[in-house]
Amino acid sequence: MNRLILLASIFLMFGCAKAQELQLGAARMGEYLPLSEGKRIALVVNQTSVINNTHLVDTLVSRGVNVVKVMAPEHGFRGEAPDGEKVDDTKDAKTGLPIISIYGKTKKPTPEMLEDVDVLIFDIQDVGVRFYTFISTMHYVMEAAAENGKQVIVLDRPNPNGMYVDGPVKDDDVNSFVAMHPIPVVHGLTVGELAQMINNEGWLANGATSDLKVIPMLGWDHSQTYSLPIKPSPNLPTDNSITLYPSLGLFEGSVVSVGRGTDHPFEVIGHPDYTPGTYEFTPQPNEGSKYPPMEGKLCKGQSFVGTAAKPEFTLKYLLEYHQEIKDDTTFFRDYIDLLSGTKDFRKQVEAGMSDAEIRATWQPKLNAYKALRKKYLLYKDFK
Incomplete structure (x- = not known):
């Protein structure tokens, strides 16, 4: 009898799991x-x-x-x-x-x-x-x-x-x-x-x-990863590029290439003057980018291709490149204010503030947003 109960429990468990498969x-x-x-x-x-x-x-x-x-x-x-x-x-x-x-x-x-x-x-x-x-x-x-x-x-x-x-x-x-x-x-x-x-x-x-x-969907919550079956845009072709996009996207407001005009957009970063770079690439026009930044120039930097990027928003790479390339008059473009959403961010980086110091300035508004966000959740939240 106990064995039958156990088998029934297993059946119900798997049956429930099947019932919760993703439904868009x-x-x-x-x-x-x-x-x-x-x-x-x-x-x-x-x-x-x-x-x-x-x-x-x-x-x-x-x-x-x-x-x-x-x-x-x-x-x-x-x-x-x-x-x-x-x-x-x-x-x-x-x-x-x-x-x-x-x-x-x-x-x-x-x-x-x-x-x-x-x-x-x-x-x-x-x-x-x-x-x-x-x-x-x-x-x-x-x-x-x-x-x-x-x-x-x-x-x-x-x-x-x-x-x-x-x-x-x-x-x-x-x-x-x-x-x-x-x-x-x-x-x-x-x-x-x-x-x-x-x-x-x-x-x-x-x-x-x-x-x-x-x-709403069925069978999804905020703790789940999701592999996109179709690339959402020409320059986000992989799951890894999508995971890296929040952090590397800030480079679009700078002179650093994010790999537009290569086979690995948003999985490589580089600049001709980044001397510590061990990875090299040269952006060229392609279907996803007719006029890629740094077109025809040998860029030295880093590749994240084949890695399993961690879901995070990090300033590590932006601060490293800014420190190495140094010239504040040319490193950032005005677009950085729109990407970061604040005119303070550029000033903070140029003033030499650390990751932790910059993040501390976000916290009051970020905490208020997090409380607001909970009012609109349709799915179980991440922990």
Whole structure:
């Protein structure tokens, strides 16, 4: 009898585990297809918007959903445009649907774009870093929907950097498409959780509130790692690059190359004047970067290719390179203020403050953010 009880317990244990396998928001069609009945749908999607090996556009069209257009963010519908490159309007060859750029003449859907739309469905894989632009696109979609009386449905996906929170919180006097929200560099939220925070904290223009519906995932929590099945953008091709992105991304506001124009973007760093470097590379134009920083110059630095990067936000490498290259008049570009979210960060590094001293200045606002974040969690938090 005891053996039967043991076997039954094992069966139940494994059965429960199976029941908790990851189910993306997009896969939970029973939760959002009823909301699309009789409605004209715009899909805000890209190459990551796939469930069961089929793109969401194709899935919904095949099910008779009245999809009237696709709206494409940075990198375009197929995710092939280089970082920062203007995306043009086009047409989907398979479905014939118009693909409207919201990373071209405008980053915010216009009233004209929404005239024939009732509901906007957002389904894009994010990487959990404030300066990654898909969350800014989501913000503008919500804002435009609120101003034009449309509903927004966010289909949630895992955050591959969702197991920690770190970095400076954006100051009020620093604002751009890569610095839209008063959140830290690593915000620790899924797009669905962040959408609720944006909506309820009054961060949309004029304090507007979007008619928002989030479709949560099943079988995921913030302690889990997540390997992205499709690269979210041309220069984040590996899990390792995504893990390193929060820390190495700050180098984009400096003269140091992060490997754009190589086979290993965000897995290598270097500069011609970094003499301690033992790894060498020469950036050249490629599909992911037409005009890479340090193009044609031999860079000396470090490679993290093949390593298992630790999920963390570290200033170690930035401080090391700044110390070695030294010239404060040329090391940083103005973009560093937007990436760090504060005008103080550049000054702190240039003043020779240590990692610990700089971090101490973040803590009051970071602690306040952490308390705010807990109000919007849809999943069990990391410990």
